[in-house]
Amino acid sequence: MTRLSNYLLPTLKDPPADAEAESHKLMVRAGLVRQLGAGIWTWLPAGYRSVKKVERIIREEMDGIGCHEMLMPVLQPAEAWQRTGRYSIDELFKLRDRRDAELVLAMTHEEAVTTHVAREIRSYRDLPLMLYHLQTKERDEPRPRAGVLRTREFTMKDAYSFDRDEEGLDRSYELQAGAYGRIFDRCGLRWYSVESDVGMMGGSGAHEFMAPCAAGENEVALAPGYAANVEVASATAQPVELPPPLDAPREAPTPGLTTVGEVAAALGVPEGALIKAMPVVSDGGELILVLVRGDHRLNEVKLANHLGEGVRQARPEEIEESLGPVGFVGPVGADARILMDEAIGGAGMVTGANRPDAHLIGVEPGRDFGFETCDVRAVEPGDLSPAGDPIEIEAAIEVGNIFKLGTTYSEPLGATYLDPEGVERPIVMGSYGIGPARIIAAAVEQRADDLGICWPPAIAPWLVHICALGKGGDEVAETAEGLYDALTAAGIEALLDDRPGAGTGEKLTDAELVGCPLRITVGKRALADGVIETRARADGREERIPLADAPARVGELLGEIG
16 A cells, blocks of 8 residues: 555655756655766656656657567777777766776667677678667766756666668658657657757757747747758758948948947847858868857857857867957958858858958948858747748657668678678668656646646556545544555555655645546545545646545546546
């Protein structure tokens, strides 16, 4: 019997002082999790019940598409990571054993699973194949935040597909995407799938599964029929009215004015009429001047993807040595490679003059400076989607991702097969990840109210929270325990609050905070009428049920909630 009188469910009245995300506040207050260190969290018994429910749903859907469960180690030799080029990732934990052998604590398992497949798969007859596991991951996260949303240790389901060719990968990718949709639906999430960046995973394509909520650390560009992470989203920029063109650029004094807002106000032009010039240095050491419209932001992911390498901001001394004073840099006469975002266009624009306290007006790209066109700006609300619809930007939690890896891992790790003609070919791979903790946090974020958590039934720690409003050892306690037994026999998971030292207000408040789908109150007044009282957590519906009918009617109520 799950009695609160001897169960570890340490509820709190107040949230942690450093908590910002609603899920962080409520999961701590409801006694689901506790922090052990920065980005290191313990799941307490109630919280872990929800974790196991999410994992069960994941397993059922993975098994349902023919994906086979295995278990790979977190501690791994560094060699495979060095061969794939991912050993240098800053977030990867690296260590040495007593024999000075290099090891890593895995943040994902592409290297491990590909190594196994390279040793075991020989023929095209062995393919296609899909494998998965639920395993601890370690990530040297520089900025742990938001409770269990961004941590240094977490559990993830990662699956991997192995196919003969790209066509086979497409089929596996669709199978996994369909399973993901069913997982999130069964977990009670509002979600959508968006185009995303492949990032450190590599490959040819990726999608993320996003759960919209205020605490989300990702931004998603949305329009009818269009959804993309802002890291890769593209759109038609809103038009801007430019000043009249000039036959040639003309210098305008702007003493001490270094920001877009200051210059635009002083010259009486909209911010979108300015060209914002941002000097960066590529990983290869090349100084590049990146141009975006004054009212736009640079998207560093797009820039890195365009260049095929990472970049950093140029240091002040590098800027002054090669271009001009910081705050007054522009493309006219600049001795640097120039990348211009495609949203910049027309004559009559304003740029830095590469001289102190001066800007140029009447600048026309192409006439006054050469450039390479690219899409490197961040999409803004009100921009138009490819279909011409206005875009909205919404915060969301990433709860899953899928990647078309291609041969990114199979080639360096030697995962090949012999085709029907006996020709050796690299195996074509996909990778698919889901975070159970993120699913739980997203469900809390999406459904919480002023009283606390409001669980989707499928992943609630318990379906029913029984509050026995008595001091124990009386008719109320006996009835509550009998009701618990009857519900358990009917296959309904229940929690019994039998704490003798807790008052009615404390018990009912904790029940709302913990958020089980249905609360049952057993009290003397109701029992005098032969009934118990129920309250649905989601909408507050209340009903008095004859005690004799309780198991059947509770089952019906839960079915209505589900």
